[in-house]
Amino acid sequence: MRITALREILIKNLRNLAVYRILSRLLRSVRLWRMNNVLQRIYSTDMPFTGTLHPKLCIDRSVLMNFAIHQLPKFTTVLILVLASGAACAQDSFTDWLEDLRIEAMLSGISDKTVNDAVDRIEFLPDVIERDRSQPEFISPFLDYYQKRVDAKKVQKGRQMLRAHKAMLNQIEALYGVPKYTLVAFWGMETQYGRSQGKLDVLSSLATLAYEGRRTEFFRGQLLDAIRMIDVGHVEAGTLTGSWAGAFGNMQFMPTTFMLYAVDGDDDGKIDVVNSLPDAFASAANYLSQVGWHTHEPAMLEVQLPENFDWENAQLSVRKSIKEWSRFGVRALHVSARGKKSGVSSTEIKKPVAYKAAGGGPFPENISVSTVSLDVLGLKATGPAAILLPQGYRGPAFMVFDNFDVIMDWNRSVNYALSVAQLAEQLRHESRVVGGRFAESGALSFQEMFDLQSMLNALGFYAGQPDGLPGFNTQGAIRKYQLAHQLPADGYAGRSLYERLYSEQLQ
Numbered sequence: 001m002r003i004t005a006l007r008e009i010l011i012k013n014l015r016n017l018a019v020y021r022i023l024s025r026l027l028r029s030v031r032l033w034r035m036n037n038v039l040q041r042i043y044s045t046d047m048p049f050t051g052t053l054h055p056k057l058c059i060d061r062s063v064l065m066n067f068a069i070h071q072l073p074k075f076t077t078v079l080i081l082v083l084a085s086g087a088a089c090a091q092d093s094f095t096d097w098l099e100d101l102r103i104e105a106m107l108s109g110i111s112d113k114t115v116n117d118a119v120d121r122i123e124f125l126p127d128v129i130e131r132d133r134s135q136p137e138f139i140s141p142f143l144d145y146y147q148k149r150v151d152a153k154k155v156q157k158g159r160q161m162l163r164a165h166k167a168m169l170n171q172i173e174a175l176y177g178v179p180k181y182t183l184v185a186f187w188g189m190e191t192q193y194g195r196s197q198g199k200l201d202v203l204s205s206l207a208t209l210a211y212e213g214r215r216t217e218f219f220r221g222q223l224l225d226a227i228r229m230i231d232v233g234h235v236e237a238g239t240l241t242g243s244w245a246g247a248f249g250n251m252q253f254m255p256t257t258f259m260l261y262a263v264d265g266d267d268d269g270k271i272d273v274v275n276s277l278p279d280a281f282a283s284a285a286n287y288l289s290q291v292g293w294h295t296h297e298p299a300m301l302e303v304q305l306p307e308n309f310d311w312e313n314a315q316l317s318v319r320k321s322i323k324e325w326s327r328f329g330v331r332a333l334h335v336s337a338r339g340k341k342s343g344v345s346s347t348e349i350k351k352p353v354a355y356k357a358a359g360g361g362p363f364p365e366n367i368s369v370s371t372v373s374l375d376v377l378g379l380k381a382t383g384p385a386a387i388l389l390p391q392g393y394r395g396p397a398f399m400v401f402d403n404f405d406v407i408m409d410w411n412r413s414v415n416y417a418l419s420v421a422q423l424a425e426q427l428r429h430e431s432r433v434v435g436g437r438f439a440e441s442g443a444l445s446f447q448e449m450f451d452l453q454s455m456l457n458a459l460g461f462y463a464g465q466p467d468g469l470p471g472f473n474t475q476g477a478i479r480k481y482q483l484a485h486q487l488p489a490d491g492y493a494g495r496s497l498y499e500r501l502y503s504e505q506l507q
């Protein structure tokens, strides 16, 4: 019996995914076993069946082609075989993979018509794999990242948008308890206020990443949710475009986020996060509120740390009450428009000495900066707060609250989360990042970061498997190294540390 016929019987008779998967694997083995047998018959070579095509034939297709060229009479047969097997060695061909997906999607309860419409239009996109594999050339230091993404133009445009959509945004803020400034800040960071939502076919991007990417299970799940999204009628397969990673719409939701949190903001019976702003904003607000946004609480505050601050305390996992940080001498940085009342009693304000605008320049003429006691700000926060130094102890310092964790749920990058929170502040009132005049500058390349991790490991400060990205393990290892060498233990993977480790290694 033909294997395709067997498959069809399976689809018709089995509505159980686990059983399907077992039988599907069995069928694949049968198919490979058959191919193996054919090869064996052609060449009368010893090729014991091991569950996949014989490794000799799997290593490299060019080896097989060479083999074929030297056996000219049998060339056609081998060519057909090679074409038929596709990339069947390590895994199924993309076409086979899609057929499995089609069956899995049908068995999971999505209608056959939706599944067929969606799967039939999927194409493999080699560019997507290239994007997924291309590593960032440089790891941006916070101020570089922030200044590039939160500039005067973005703030101005955001304020315009707040005015243009005032009634709708106020309504959504009242309903979900998430400030309109935060929602518009996400909008600006994600798609330049809706202007760049992505032009790639979402189904094809996700299928490509699920087939060949680094996180196949994750993207397969996203792809199935994308097909579900189409099945429930909110999205049409033909118009679903987005980023290379499969995020789409004004807020760049992934399909799973859409399925869990998207809502119909304008009550027209359809959830359209691409063309309907009420739907996009209500969905974003619903998501943030569901993952724990605390109404009327801050996400982040720029602070000034005392000179004797214990740098080890500056990390996301070290949490203390605002009162406690205040006792340690942490003060809020206060930016106000010159000549305007700041709302804080003048006896509480101290002019800072060491601060100038981030990046080293003077402050603009129209603002004045001072520090103020945390106790008089009347900050309300449910949980304890943490101090973050995204660019080391000489860079700007931030106090972050529970709502910052909510932003991190949206995107795990500290630079991203601080930039969203800061953009929201700037949309609300005169504000900017002002600390960090003496911040260590100069980006490390991806390769240098990788080397830095390897050097820490070699010196006995385990930073985890080197991956070129300065995560929590790397920061922890750096802190241990810094403590062992009486350096400020800020955990920052900067150029000075890289050069120090490099020269240490040469000795």
Ligand code: CA
Pocket (backbone or CB within 6 Å): 264, 265, 266, 267, 268, 269, 270, 271, 272, 276, 279
């Ligand atoms: Ca709608």
